[in-house]
Amino acid sequence: MPPRLSVANGTFRDPAGRLYRDGDRILREVHPLQAASAVAWLESPLARRWMQEGRMVPTVILSSAAGQPSILEHERLFFPTYPWEWSPSQWIAAASLTLDLCDEAVEEGFILKDAAPLNILFSGSRAVFVDVLSFERRDPASPIWLAYAQFVRTFLLPLCAYRYCGWPLSATQQKRDGYEPADLAPYLPILLRWGRPLRSLVTLPLLFQKNQRLLAYRPRTSEEQSTFALRRLVRSARTLLHSLVPRKCNSRWSRYTETACHYGPVDHDAKQSFVRSTLRRIQAERVLDVGANTGVYSRLAAESGSEVVAWDTDVRAIDLNWQAAQSAGLSILPVVADFARPTPAIGWQNQENASLLDRARGQFDCVMLLGILHHLLVSDQIPLPAIIEQLWDISKRWAIIEWIPKEDAQFEGLCRGRMELYAHMSEDYFIQTLSLRFAVRSCDRLANGRSVWLLERSQ
Amino acid sequence: MQRLLAGFIHCLTGVQVLALLFALAKPAYAYVDPGSGLFALQVISTTFAGMIFILRRRLQTILRKMTLRSRSEREKASE
Numbered sequence: 266m267p268p269r270l271s272v273a274n275g276t277f278r279d280p281a282g283r284l285y286r287d288g289d290r291i292l293r294e295v296h297p298l299q300a301a302s303a304v305a306w307l308e309s310p311l312a313r314r315w316m317q318e319g320r321m322v323p324t325v326i327l328s329s330a331a332g333q334p335s336i337l338e339h340e341r342l343f344f345p346t347y348p349w350e351w352s353p354s355q356w357i358a359a360a361s362l363t364l365d366l367c368d369e370a371v372e373e374g375f376i377l378k379d380a381a382p383l384n385i386l387f388s389g390s391r392a393v394f395v396d397v398l399s400f401e402r403r404d405p406a407s408p409i410w411l412a413y414a415q416f417v418r419t420f421l422l423p424l425c426a427y428r429y430c431g432w433p434l435s436a437t438q439q440k441r442d443g444y445e446p447a448d449l450a451p452y453l454p455i456l457l458r459w460g461r462p463l464r465s466l467v468t469l470p471l472l473f474q475k476n477q478r479l480l481a482y483r484p485r486t487s488e489e490q491s492t493f494a495l496r497r498l499v500r501s502a503r504t505l506l507h508s509l510v511p512r513k514c515n516s517r518w519s520r521y522t523e524t525a526c527h528y529g530p531v532d533h534d535a536k537q538s539f540v541r542s543t544l545r546r547i548q549a550e551r552v553l554d555v556g557a558n559t560g561v562y563s564r565l566a567a568e569s570g571s572e573v574v575a576w577d578t579d580v581r582a583i584d585l586n587w588q589a590a591q592s593a594g595l596s597i598l599p600v601v602a603d604f605a606r607p608t609p610a611i612g613w614q615n616q617e618n619a620s621l622l623d624r625a626r627g628q629f630d631c632v633m634l635l636g637i638l639h640h641l642l643v644s645d646q647i648p649l650p651a652i653i654e655q656l657w658d659i660s661k662r663w664a665i666i667e668w669i670p671k672e673d674a675q676f677e678g679l680c681r682g683r684m685e686l687y688a689h690m691s692e693d694y695f696i697q698t699l700s701l702r703f704a705v706r707s708c709d710r711l712a713n714g715r716s717v718w719l720l721e722r723s724q
Numbered sequence: 725m726q727r728l729l730a731g732f733i734h735c736l737t738g739v740q741v742l743a744l745l746f747a748l749a750k751p752a753y754a755y756v757d758p759g760s761g762l763f764a765l766q767v768i769s770t771t772f773a774g775m776i777f778i779l780r781r782r783l784q785t786i787l788r789k790m791t792l793r794s795r796s797e798r799e800k801a802s803e
Contacts, residue, residue: 414759470761
């Protein structure tokens with residue numbers, strides 16, 4: 266029986282090589298036919314500079330012999346995320362990095378042959394290019410960037426759909442190869458389609474898509490002329506990208522911290538002081554902030570020296586969290602993710618892109634669930650024992666959790682008259698449930714009736 | 725209506741006028757390769773970039789010759 270193509274053997278889409286995990290190591294095998302050019306590229310001054318600057322993932326050549334596959338080892342980036350879990354600003358940062366690298370590569374005689382968001386990961390708030398085999402020597406006489414159409418389909422058209430049609434960026438989970446202009450055209454007003462940037466991204470491409478004369482034409486020019494044309498194309502792609510920056514608008518949760526009337530300044534200070542002192546005491550290397558909102562507690566954790574991953578369902582709140590982390594240079598990776606409905610595993614054999622929980626399990630020294638428990642219990646209708654079980658599953662040791670009593674105005678508001686369903690939800694029940702999986706180490710009671718707990722995981 | 729049409733024409737750049745001319749003659753095929761329209765647009769804008777490149781070169785050469793000529797005339801006059 267022929268061997269079964271399995272994702273367990275590593276990635277398989279790129280014929281030039283495969284990426285696979287060996288324990289904690291991330292290795293890449295490069296096909297013998299491509300090995301020499303890949304090694305030459307990685308040893309080029311440009312690739313080395315990008316690795317030093319942290320714009321391309323640091324890579325070491327472990328073995329390279331003529332006629333043999335080369336083996337590369339990449340530095341492992343903590344907590345991989347997928348484009349369907351990014352906020353618009355993260356998309357724009359990833360697209361900008363792709364264009365910057367392509368522009369510099371053109372100048373040095375290389376070209377980017379694969380320009381998709383899946384080639385980018387985030388290390389904290391910083392975008393990093395990870396598919397090191399995506400660069401090759403370019404044909405000096407060709408002024409065509411073959412991956413341009415892929416860049417538009419996978420970066421610009423999803424951003425376009427988000428800005429003009431309101432289609433969520435998370436929908437790209439089902440669009441590995443992005444959108445076609447024809448996918449968007451029926452949903453765009455005709456006048457808008459003739460304005461910038463839609464006429465270059467949707468209207469004109471639609472007009473030309475069946476013109477065989479154009480599609481068969483391969484212009485040849487001098488090297489100087491091709492460099493000029495390619496750099497001009499990258500520049501125009503950058504202009505199109507900047508015109509797709511979403512309009513600033515508030516969402517349901519993006520102004521929550523400033524407007525939360527159930528928290529007085531004293532409550533805020535007490536809660537922040539407890540979380541800050543606890544994080545300093547437990548010295549957690551990696552922290553997961555569930556329901557992070559705009560990242561007030563993510564920043565507290567990052568300032569205490571932790572590497573933070575922040576989950577929230579609100580795209581705008583995640584966007585603000587990312588922007589704040591980016592400008593302060595904090596190690597925070599905001600992710601559009603739902604604790605109650607985690608991103609599923611998708612792709613070939615449902616294994617190509619790991620689920621959110623598979624990526625999170627056992628990765629975090631501390632998991633924070635602040636101001637979210639009542640949403641999980643009431644809005645998402647997840648039973649308390651199941652929430653505690655999932656918390657136990659993700660955390661390696663610590664958990665910081667905020668208890669919201671059923672008498673709390675926000676709890677009552679979410680219940681909308683179904684209070685009898687939560688009659689059993691007392692603090693005693695809370696302690697009894699969490700004691701099955703955790704031990705209580707400390708607790709701080711706030712003036713508004715809520716309380717914050719430090720829990721330690723039972724083995 | 726005329727003002728609207730004039731505004732519409734004004735908002736098109738040279739690349740897009742060229743692109744529209746290319747688009748007028750097209751055979752109809754049912755199957756379309758992914759990204760083919762975007763590729764075709766790139767071919768047009770590259771052709772346009774090539775024209776700009778050549779034009780700039782010619783202008784630079786003319787300007788250089790004019791500068792050299794005026795400098796030599798000035799030198800002759802000073803002698």
